[in-house]
Amino acid sequence: MVDRCDAVSGRCARSLCKSAQQNREAGSLGCQGVDGRVPSVGLAGGVKKAKAHHRGASQDLRRQESLPVILAELRSAIPAGRVLEITTTIGCIVGCSYCPQDKFADRQRKVSHAKHLRLEDFKRCLARVPTSVDIGFAGYSEPWLNPDCTEMVEHAFAKGHGIRIFTTLVGMNKEDLQRLRALRLGVFVVHVFDDGTYMNSRLVGNKYRDLVRQLVDAEIPSIQFVVLGEPHPDVVDIIPAKALVQARPVSSRGGSVDPRIVAPRQPVVGALTCVDERQYRNVLLPNGDVTLCSMDFERRHVLGNLLCDGYSDLFGKPVFCEIVDRMNGADGFLLCRMCEFADPNDRT
Numbered sequence: 001m002v003d004r005c006d007a008v009s010g011r012c013a014r015s016l017c018k019s020a021q022q023n024r025e026a027g028s029l030g031c032q033g034v035d036g037r038v039p040s041v042g043l044a045g046g047v048k049k050a051k052a053h054h055r056g057a058s059q060d061l062r063r064q065e066s067l068p069v070i071l072a073e074l075r076s077a078i079p080a081g082r083v084l085e086i087t088t089t090i091g092c093i094v095g096c097s098y099c100p101q102d103k104f105a106d107r108q109r110k111v112s113h114a115k116h117l118r119l120e121d122f123k124r125c126l127a128r129v130p131t132s133v134d135i136g137f138a139g140y141s142e143p144w145l146n147p148d149c150t151e152m153v154e155h156a157f158a159k160g161h162g163i164r165i166f167t168t169l170v171g172m173n174k175e176d177l178q179r180l181r182a183l184r185l186g187v188f189v190v191h192v193f194d195d196g197t198y199m200n201s202r203l204v205g206n207k208y209r210d211l212v213r214q215l216v217d218a219e220i221p222s223i224q225f226v227v228l229g230e231p232h233p234d235v236v237d238i239i240p241a242k243a244l245v246q247a248r249p250v251s252s253r254g255g256s257v258d259p260r261i262v263a264p265r266q267p268v269v270g271a272l273t274c275v276d277e278r279q280y281r282n283v284l285l286p287n288g289d290v291t292l293c294s295m296d297f298e299r300r301h302v303l304g305n306l307l308c309d310g311y312s313d314l315f316g317k318p319v320f321c322e323i324v325d326r327m328n329g330a331d332g333f334l335l336c337r338m339c340e341f342a343d344p345n346d347r348t
């Protein structure tokens, strides 16, 4: 049973983490979306072309199916505990075909016109979050598409939060990297560009290659390079093969991803458990809203708003209490039922 609990600094009295092998095999990138300062190519046109390319990619997908689905190496390197992931911007030019970014943007624009999370709003929200909660720069879009992202990371670090970064490097430049190197980063996952099967290869240019090279040379202890699919041919000579975790997209994002790319799972009936306790890895949006987790691209469970609610209030409001009741088997819509991280409690 899932407890409604909850002391901010603690875990639930009863463990939620009863993992199933099926779910152990699911990948866990925040934004599965990776590059250097956005190159000067026509980006909108690039995304359109990428999307057209994605439509014709089904033959390639068969080849990708031979890739491992297990990201155990990566997941074991990511610590447990509470996290607030930051979605710094709405809309993402990376255009990974396994990311339901458009659905998120459509839903979000109906409630707010804020494109970027403003630095001052980030600071106001963060002031409400205990330092025991790690801050993850991932969310539903590429974090460095917001020009204030590095400053946000520095601010959160200075306040004493553990820092987790998941990035494609798109929007980042060499100076950003220098500043990040000066910090102690708990998790630093670089989502490497694939060969164009799922991602927009036009974002791979000399700046991106230079940035990747700089990162490899920097020897940041926590760094992990991950590619979903085959790595882009322009980076295979830069990233040592043993430093690159290769997998294929495995999460349907609660059924939000195009089913031709990741088929939705069979819905879980009855009580369930989130294998990574991700109901405590919530996502802050640019308007201050907080959604359940990194699977909730369609804002199905909005817990509250950190511009006006305290962090612990998020877990005492009706929305979170309903989620807990439904995880314990009550009727009503629950995103987890369609999520690869949900483990049915009754496995008979």
Ligand code: SF4
Binding pocket: 254, 273, 274, 275, 277, 278, 279, 292, 293, 294, 295, 296, 335, 336, 337, 339, 340, 341, 342
């Ligand atoms: S949707 Fe539910 S089961 Fe899936 S990661 Fe989020 S909290 Fe966990």
